[in-house]
Amino acid sequence: MSIQTAPTPAPARSRDGSGLSFGRILRSEWIKVTTVPSTVILLAITLVVMVGLSTLYAWQLAVSVGFMADASPEMQAQMGGGMEMFREQALMAPASGYIFGQLLIASLAVVLIASEWGTGMIRSTMVAVPTRIPALLAKNLIIALIAFILGAGAAFISYFIAQPILSSEGLDFALTDDGVLRSILNTGTYLAFIAVISMAIGTLLRNTAGGVVTAIGLFFVFPVIIVNIIQGLADWIPDAARFLPTNAGDRMLMFPAEAAGQLSPLEGGLVMAAWAVALLIISLLVAKRRDV
């Protein structure tokens, strides 16, 4: 031990086949999502709130119809084809939690990526995956998948909870009825696109508060402002507002599927997908170039 030896050569490394791969990066991002307790709690809350809201929606619909049935014959006559309108509204019951679900999913997606910048974790991530894009893509894929399962799952659960409530007034319907499965599955698709758009915003802004405000502005405030305040300024404004991500995307869930002056479910879905893909690509390119 006391004998001075020449510097030993680099130790032989036996790590055949080990190294970066997209599957492994996905696994890493999955570990990250599941090991921050607040993320798991927020997802559970989202599920409960979505199912709860659509239960309330079905209940208020049943109460309204029951109230109408008890009303005088003249009033019923006045309402005319009211029953047909309620039947269409009942079909929206499974998906109706999406309004609030998108708020929580958008916040979660922003937080997942922006907190990496906030805490400095992003530097560890990008030293481990220095090409950067695979890590960000993996994170997007995982949040999109979670949002899809959560959205479609909540809509399915809501369907089964809503049926007994609606059946008291004869408003119940089958999964096989026209458009029902489309609306349930697309609740997931819609939330997946919301997640990707929000994550792109979080990546670009690198700031949780700013990202959440921007996402909610884009999804809620902006469409309302356009529709209610400035639409009178020019004819093309309400026309163009149909192509905002949420206005286009919620056509995927709505009944009736085809309505005059509205995008079809497929068109709406494609428009929202275009927003998601465009923002995703921009965010990847910016994150790839930027210093962290």
Next chain:
Amino acid sequence: MIEAQSLSKRYGAKTAVDNVSFTVQPGKVTGFLGPNGAGKSTTMRMIVGLDRPTDGAVTVNGKPYPRHKAPLHEVGALLDAKAVHTKRSAYNHLRALAATHGISNKRVNDVIELTGLGPVAKRRVGGFSLGMGQRLGIAVALLGDPQTLIFDEPVNGLDPEGVLWVRNLAKGLAAEGRTVFLSSHLMSEMAVTADHLIVIGRGRIIADAPITEIIAGQDKIRTLVRTDQPEELRRELENRETTFTQLEPDLLEITGRDPRSIAEAALARQILIYELTPRQSSLEEAYMELTRDQVEYQSQAIDQPEAPVPAAEATLISGGGKSA
């Protein structure tokens, strides 16, 4: 092995790293020394691809870091003890990073044991002390059992036992033939840890040499002399190269003369001296000397004589070109 060629980084008008070239060799600990804001961290961040160089290039083991197929097996980096999500446990942080390279949980447990994190591994990182954060950062760096290690201020916040541990770890890794690149502003720490030293100031390399050479090269011979007749001794020795500092009534510090010639002069004059102590510069003093030279050079560009260390000289001349 780390090779930087003409590496520069500018943030707007501010130049953080200015045309820096150096090589960090395997098998020894290379210290990266400089005052705050000198460009140490920026240089290290460019090595692992976190910052994009404005100019020049840097390779690790022959390739730019992002081109490696298994980057964590090539380079382990502790750049910032706070690069951790505060709500995640140390164990899960390591597990998530290990997963990107398919590194086993056994290795995760090994580095936890190695860095002494065992008792706190399942706790949230947010509650960690600075010292525990540093240990976690070192655990991350060791995860891939890499050939090259980069530690930015690793002993920051560590207790004395931790400082000793990092010192021995760095030396041990270098003895195994690995490349160890270690930054610090603690010059005394460098003196006992590093074999080779790269000194950076204001984004430029001031010196790049074995540590013994830097200490020796900067050392003007200094001798402490105790005598009852300091004035007479002073008159005897006075010439252009020699300077005197009266430390105490009977104690002189003489710079520029070796002890033997002082003794000979005293003997010739029959001056009694009862202490004659040669003093070696500490690394800290050498370092102050180096950075002071650079500052002096910038303020009086024309008259400055040649700098004593060859590596420093080259950089000083290029530095003059910029300030002119």
